[in-house]
Amino acid sequence: MSENRFLAGIVSSTSESHSALEDAQGIIAGSMLACLGVMVLKAGGLLTGGTAGLAFLLTYATALDFGLAFFIVNLPFYYFAWKRLGLKFTLKTFVAVALTSVLTAVVPDFISIGETDPLVGALFGGVLVGAALLILFRHSASLGGFGILALYLQDRFGWKAGYVQLMLDGCVLLLSFFVATPFIIACSVAGAVVINLVLAINHRRDRYIAM
Structure with missing residues (x-):
């Protein structure tokens, strides 16, 4: 009986x-799409915001692989995720970040993306x-990033999460001028706008409530 309940908990949903x-399935599919997105952005020599942007900066400035850089820069944010969003979210996010990091290191050996126009790559x-x-x-997972820290600081000190996120992404953008041209940075900003438009238009909790 207990075995049946265990199996039911794995496959049953509401x-x-x-x-x-x-x-x-969701974490695996999301990580696979993230991997392909990173490969397209990298093929265009592009950057982005958040911890992915920091990982790109480390990749372009050093010989460090993106997957390893992405995994490392996200490590400090798991504490804030646990404090603000709970253990379940933190564990799912850790798995998603780790899987995305591994895929971005391994998949280019099997899928090759050639020279890519920066603007098209950004879109x-x-x-x-x-x-x-x-x-x-x-x-109930994410790819880590500044958003988690912004939510934590808002709870802890009352700082507006949106402003904190904007400030941190702005710092990444300023650092980008050391490794990229203004045109590449402009295309990268366009890519970041597309990312946020996809989320803003399609992610509404009143339309999709399953978690």
Whole structure:
């Protein structure tokens, strides 16, 4: 009987909650799309905001692989995720970040993306990353980043999360001038706008309540 209940917990879902199997599928699918988005952005020599932007900066400034850089820069943010959003969200996010890091290191050996126009790469890469985040958000996960820290600081000190996020992304943008041209940075900003448009238009909790 207990075994049946255990199996039911893995595969059963409701209109308001995903099953463990559905969460696993969502995290894997989101990580795969994120990997492809990163590959397209990298093929265009582009950057982006958040911890992914920091990882790109480290990749362009050093010989460090993006996957490893992305995993490392996200490590400090798990504490804030646990304090603000709970253990379940933190664990799912850790898995999503780790899987995305591994995929971005391994998949280029099997899928090759050639020379890419920066603006086109920004648009297509932005859509892919935005779709990846959309899937992960709907399964109570994320790809880490400044948003978690911004929410924590808002709770802890009353600082507006939006302003904190803007300030941190602005710092990444300023650092970008050391490794990229103004045109590449402009295209990168366009890609970031696309990512946020995908999320803003498609991610509404009153339309999609399952978590």
